[in-house]
Amino acid sequence: MKTVIFACVHNAGRSQIAAGFFNARVNPTQARAVSAGTHPAESVHPQVVEAMREVGIDVSAARPTLLTADMIGRAERVITMGCGEDCPYVPGVKVEDWPLLDPKGQSIEQVRAIRDEIRSRVEQLLAAQGWIGTTASR
Secondary structure, three states, rough: OOOEEEEEEEOOOHEEEEEEHHHHHOOOOOOEEEEEEOOOOEEEEOOHHHHHOOOOOOOOOOOEEEEEEHHHHOOOOEEEEOOHHHOOOOOOOOOOOOOOOOOOOOHHHHHHHHHHHHHHHHHHHHHOOOOOOOOOOO
């Protein structure tokens, strides 16, 4: 099974959204996503929990996790979102950066726009890899 890591700074917004969409849509026999951050927050941003709940994905129990080189070394792919050079580098692991606005402190309308952009990118990734399993959330 392939592992994809979605990484951002606080692991409280973008990476949680991406992992939520990925795991809701992926064929679970082919891949899974985890999310992590270079400087994890205490909890997922409340606006992110609300925005994801609106599309049927519950991230309220998710807890920010520290991104480590060991974690990256076990991954097929790492997708970063704003952690830049703080993300550990592990040779041989494919890394891609998605330049996305951080939802921290944003209005719920802006968080929804970020959520929808991430959903689109995740859908494209899953389709490109042939990993789509279940039907999309609303």
